[in-house]
Amino acid sequence: xxxxxxxxxxxxxxxxxxxxxxxxxxxxxxxxxxxxxxxxxxxxxxxxxxxxxxxxxxxxxxxxxxxxxxxxxxxxxxxxxxxxxxxxxxxxxxxxxxxxxxxxxxxxxxxxxxxxxxxxxxxxxxxxxxxxxxxxxxxxxxxxxxxxxxxxxxxxxxxxxxxxxxxxxxxxxxxxxxxxxxxx
Amino acid sequence: xxxxxxxxxxxxxxxxxxxxxxxxxxxxxxxxxxxxxxxxxxxxxxxxxxxxxxxxxxxxxxxxxxxxxxxxxxxxxxxxxxxxxxxxxxxxxxxxxxxxxxxxxxxxxxxxxxxxxxxxxxxxxxxxxxxxxxxxxxxxxxxxxxxxxxxxxxxxxxxxxxxxxx
Numbered sequence: 001x002x003x004x005x006x007x008x009x010x011x012x013x014x015x016x017x018x019x020x021x022x023x024x025x026x027x028x029x030x031x032x033x034x035x036x037x038x039x040x041x042x043x044x045x046x047x048x049x050x051x052x053x054x055x056x057x058x059x060x061x062x063x064x065x066x067x068x069x070x071x072x073x074x075x076x077x078x079x080x081x082x083x084x085x086x087x088x089x090x091x092x093x094x095x096x097x098x099x100x101x102x103x104x105x106x107x108x109x110x111x112x113x114x115x116x117x118x119x120x121x122x123x124x125x126x127x128x129x130x131x132x133x134x135x136x137x138x139x140x141x142x143x144x145x146x147x148x149x150x151x152x153x154x155x156x157x158x159x160x161x162x163x164x165x166x167x168x169x170x171x172x173x174x175x176x177x178x179x180x181x182x183x184x
Numbered sequence: 185x186x187x188x189x190x191x192x193x194x195x196x197x198x199x200x201x202x203x204x205x206x207x208x209x210x211x212x213x214x215x216x217x218x219x220x221x222x223x224x225x226x227x228x229x230x231x232x233x234x235x236x237x238x239x240x241x242x243x244x245x246x247x248x249x250x251x252x253x254x255x256x257x258x259x260x261x262x263x264x265x266x267x268x269x270x271x272x273x274x275x276x277x278x279x280x281x282x283x284x285x286x287x288x289x290x291x292x293x294x295x296x297x298x299x300x301x302x303x304x305x306x307x308x309x310x311x312x313x314x315x316x317x318x319x320x321x322x323x324x325x326x327x328x329x330x331x332x333x334x335x336x337x338x339x340x341x342x343x344x345x346x347x348x349x350x
Contacts, residue, residue, distance in 0.1 A: 018335065044339075046285075046288065051307045055199075055309070058195040067219050074224065075223070075224075
């Protein structure tokens with residue numbers, strides 16, 4: 001829809017006030033790219049022509065090639081980085097492995113000792129046998145106690161002797177202290 | 185996937201980076217970096233709703249990083265925009281040699297960062313306000329205010345230059 005300069009002037013006022021839509025701005029753009037622009041709109045026309053020129057600024061054609069090459073290059077670097085990460089992961093995995101193996105052996109040991117405990121428990125199936133065995137064991141302890149008691153009574157003799165000696169000493173000390181008190 | 189969805193927007197990314205940096209070599213570097221980022225994250229590409237806006241946002245961030253790392257005077261981007269013509273010229277760039285085009289280019293280059301970004305995205309690339317909000321991570325109000333200031337500042341200065349030859 002061709003517009004006269006008056007309508008364009010009104011649209012331009014809206015443009016300066018930032019009230020134009022993208023469509024309005026497109027109308028202005030195509031109007032000012034035409035050839036016959038009245039003098040009073042020349043300044044605006046220059047501005048719109050500048051926008052038009054700037055919109056066509058572009059990269060040279062071999063840019064795609066260059067950019068794809070540099071993109072691929074960084075990807076290779078990224079792969080190197082991922083290798084480093086892989087070795088790091090391997091170290092962590094090895095650590096976990098060591099702990100797991102150690103845990104396995106410890107568990108095995110625990111299980112073995114449990115088995116031994118069970119083996120002792122299950123030696124006697126008949127209660128009478130168990131009683132006999134217990135009696136034997138107690139007798140053994142009792143005999144040992146007896147031996148220990150005779151030994152201990154000898155030590156007791158020493159103790160009593162020591163007491164008697166120390167008792168005498170005490171009496172002598174008492175007498176001495178009595179004398180001292182009388183002197184005072 | 186990469187070549188069908190990302191490569192076609194390369195010129196938009198390039199123009200945006202160029203607008204921010206004022207140097208086509210640096211702008212090329214930025215676009216390349218964006219592509220490398222996208223390529224490395226291509227597994228997550230499916231989840232990105234607006235691929236183009238996302239790429240534009242990365243372009244902006246990388247360009248701003250570059251500007252910060254330059255540590256030069258604030259006036260430099262304007263001076264650098266003079267150097268564009270030294271590159272091999274396409275017919276469009278030849279048209280840019282026009283005096284008025286150069287003036288407008290300088291006026292836009294001298295705008296504050298946000299105004300320049302918003303004006304580029306709207307008036308050159310034709311993005312909707314919503315898309316601009318997404319790319320620049322600004323709210324609608326900020327986008328409109330910045331666009332209003334940019335358009336009117338360029339307009340006033342351009343009229344002044346033409347009237348008084350300043």
